[in-house]
Amino acid sequence: MSMRRLVVVAALALALAPACQRKFTTPVKSSPELIVFPGAANVSAAGDSLSYDLDVPYPAREQIDLIADHLQDGAWRPLQRSDYARGWSDFVDQSQHIYQWMAEWRNSQGDLVTYTLQYRYPASESPELTHLYVTAKRQPGGAKGLQAADLDPNTKPNANHR
Numbered sequence: 001m002s003m004r005r006l007v008v009v010a011a012l013a014l015a016l017a018p019a020c021q022r023k024f025t026t027p028v029k030s031s032p033e034l035i036v037f038p039g040a041a042n043v044s045a046a047g048d049s050l051s052y053d054l055d056v057p058y059p060a061r062e063q064i065d066l067i068a069d070h071l072q073d074g075a076w077r078p079l080q081r082s083d084y085a086r087g088w089s090d091f092v093d094q095s096q097h098i099y100q101w102m103a104e105w106r107n108s109q110g111d112l113v114t115y116t117l118q119y120r121y122p123a124s125e126s127p128e129l130t131h132l133y134v135t136a137k138r139q140p141g142g143a144k145g146l147q148a149a150d151l152d153p154n155t156k157p158n159a160n161h162r
Contacts, residue, residue: 033113037054037063051133052134053133072105084158087159096121097123098118101115106150107143110144112138
C-alpha cells in the first residue's frame with residue numbers, strides 16, 4: 001500500500017472512530033431529552049414523542065443507565081412514583097405478556113419526560129425477552145406540582161424485576 005493510501009485510510013479511521021463510540025443519538029425532529037440507541041429500527045420521532053425498537057436482552061440495564069445519566073446530566077430528576085425506583089413489572093394484556101419499565105423525570109420548569117421500555121410476547125408462549133420496544137415523551141408543564149415526589153439525584157435506576 002502506498003504511503004498516500006495509508007494516510008487516507010488512517011484519516012478515515014480517525015474520522016469515523018467517534019461515531020462508532022456513540023452510545024445514542026438525538027433525532028433532529030425531536031426534543032433533546034429523547035434519545036435513540038444504535039441498532040434501533042422503526043424509529044418514529046416528531047417533536048415531543050419518539051418510538052423505536054431494538055434487539056437488547058432483558059433487563060436492558062445499559063440502556064436504562066444511559067437514559068438516566070443523559071436526563072440527570074440535563075438537570076432532570078427522577079420521580080419516586082415511577083419504575084425508576086421500583087424496577088420492572090410484568091402483566092398480561094389481552095393475549096400478550098408484557099414486561100415493562102416506565103420511568104418519569106421532572107425538570108425545574110415542571111416539564112415531564114416519560115420513557116416506557118417493554119418486552120412483549122404471546123402469553124401462550126415461552127418468554128421471549130430479547131426485543132425491546134421504547135417509547136419516550138416530553139410533556140411541557142406535565143409535572144407541575146410533583147416536586148415533593150422527586151428521588152435523590154444520586155439514586156441509581158432500578159433495572160431489577162419487582
